[in-house]
Amino acid sequence: MEQVLEVKGLKTYFYTEDGVAKSVDGVDFSLAKGKTLGIVGESGCGKSVTSLSVMRLVAEPVGRIVAGEIRFGGDNLLDKTEKEMRGIRGNRISMIFQEPMTSLNPVFTVGNQIGEVLKLHQGMTTAEATKRSIEMLRLVGIPLPEKECMNIRIN
Numbered sequence: 001m002e003q004v005l006e007v008k009g010l011k012t013y014f015y016t017e018d019g020v021a022k023s024v025d026g027v028d029f030s031l032a033k034g035k036t037l038g039i040v041g042e043s044g045c046g047k048s049v050t051s052l053s054v055m056r057l058v059a060e061p062v063g064r065i066v067a068g069e070i071r072f073g074g075d076n077l078l079d080k081t082e083k084e085m086r087g088i089r090g091n092r093i094s095m096i097f098q099e100p101m102t103s104l105n106p107v108f109t110v111g112n113q114i115g116e117v118l119k120l121h122q123g124m125t126t127a128e129a130t131k132r133s134i135e136m137l138r139l140v141g142i143p144l145p146e147k148e149c150m151n152i153r154i155n
């Protein structure tokens with residue numbers, strides 16, 4: 001079966017004043033095409049740091065991926081430039097962050113924040129991003145997305 005994502009020997013460490021925190025220390029897993037993979041474990045065991053590593057969003061220089069491979073579509077994501085990663089993030093791999101109060105801005109509508117991703121990662125215009133955001137909100141069953149999620153007046 002084709003593997004979409006293969007993580008091998010991943011090690012992500014944090015170099016703090018109090019020493020090295022080996023948050024992810026040799027993790028292997030793979031995800032087959034069309035399958036869903038859940039990673040479970042107690043709080044602090046490294047689920048978020050593993051996911052952030054796949055996205056290449058570990059906060060450097062304190063945090064560093066020190067070993068391993070993250071194979072995605074035949075490439076090792078650890079060899080990608082930041083520019084290349086920006087093309088992959090939000091298009092081919094996305095992350096839904098924990099803690100909506102810190103990852104979403106309550107001042108903006110959710111439609112606006114979905115649209116921002118489309119503008120940044122897919123180069124859409126504001127009008128295109130608005131249209132697509134409404135479509136996606138409708139797909140997940142939000143009634144009247146223009147009104148509820150975009151602050152667009154409808155009659």
Ligand SMILES: Nc1ncnc2c1ncn2[C@@H]1O[C@H](COP(=O)(O)OP(=O)(O)OP(=O)(O)O)[C@@H](O)[C@H]1O
Pocket residue numbers: 014016021023041042043044045046047048049050059062063098
């Ligand atoms: N920036 C950082 N500096 C130092 N240590 C960190 C940093 N970020 C995460 N850690 C440590 O890495 C370990 C793994 O954290 P992580 O957030 O991945 O846990 P988790 O499995 O996602 O937990 P939860 O279920 O609570 O979300 C923890 O011990 C955490 O304290």
Ligand SMILES: [Mg+2]
Pocket residue numbers: 047048049098
């Ligand atoms: Mg977490």
